[in-house]
Amino acid sequence: DTEVTQTPKHLVMGMTNKKSLKCEQHMGHRAMYWYKQKAKKPPELMFVYSYEKLSINESVPSRFSPECPNSSLLNLHLHALQPEDSALYLCASSQVQIPHEQYFGPGTRLTVT
Amino acid sequence: GQSLEQPSEVTAVEGAIVQINCTYQTSGFYGLSWYQQHDGGAPTFLSYNALDGLEETGRFSSFLSRSDSYGYLLLQELQMKDSASYFCAVRDRLTGGGNKLTFGTGTQLKVEL
Numbered sequence: 001d002t003e004v005t006q007t008p009k010h011l012v013m014g015m016t017n018k019k020s021l022k023c024e025q026h027m028g029h030r031a032m033y034w035y036k037q038k039a040k041k042p043p044e045l046m047f048v049y050s051y052e053k054l055s056i057n058e059s060v061p062s063r064f065s066p067e068c069p070n071s072s073l074l075n076l077h078l079h080a081l082q083p084e085d086s087a088l089y090l091c092a093s094s095q096v097q098i099p100h101e102q103y104f105g106p107g108t109r110l111t112v113t
Numbered sequence: 114g115q116s117l118e119q120p121s122e123v124t125a126v127e128g129a130i131v132q133i134n135c136t137y138q139t140s141g142f143y144g145l146s147w148y149q150q151h152d153g154g155a156p157t158f159l160s161y162n163a164l165d166g167l168e169e170t171g172r173f174s175s176f177l178s179r180s181d182s183y184g185y186l187l188l189q190e191l192q193m194k195d196s197a198s199y200f201c202a203v204r205d206r207l208t209g210g211g212n213k214l215t216f217g218t219g220t221q222l223k224v225e226l
Contacts, residue, residue, distance in 0.1 A: 042216035056209045099212045100146045104155035
């Protein structure tokens with residue numbers, strides 16, 4: 001199984017809402033990533049988890065809160081977002097020793113109103 | 114810091130060969146990856162070069178010259194389904210402990226009949 005799944009596919013939320021994005025993989029990968037991608041732009045790294053511990057936080061605002069409950073799951077908790085946070089949020093996973101070969105999920109299209 | 118430059122757009126006809134270039138500036142260079150992303154889809158890993166030379170995978174090949182800080186992706190026997198965005202991505206041992214990929218600006222490939 002080489003699939004990374006993400007839910008929901010689409011999300012519309014107001015600036016005062018709290019929501020969560022979910023990501024799951026069953027490839028035995030112990031590195032998991034969150035990216036943000038705007039239209040016609042490259043993916044921008046937000047967070048990296050390695051062996052379920054946060055190893056990289058790219059100075060992401062605290063209104064984004066990641067969580068890795070176990071080796072298969074990755075969550076991104078959202079609170080008090082701004083309209084400029086509207087984007088495609090991509091989850092990826094890889095073997096820890098092979099971070100250059102990442103497997104991406106289909107993404108969650110987030111719209112903040 | 115790091116920077117990666119790619120042409121923004123390339124157009125070619127079906128059956129032709131196309132080369133997508135990537136120049137990078139980074140310290141502690143580890144390797145260069147290539148990813149394909151169709152509109153509305155997830156990035157998909159294509160290839161990785163850590164050493165100078167050409168890596169061939171079916172219709173796709175990737176080349177790296179570390180001394181020139183330059184790489185390219187070569188697509189042969191182009192098909193309509195190859196129309197997509199292509200991103201180079203640098204892995205840097207000084208950034209994120211070597212676990213971070215920084216993506217290039219992306220090249221939109223259009224394949225015409």
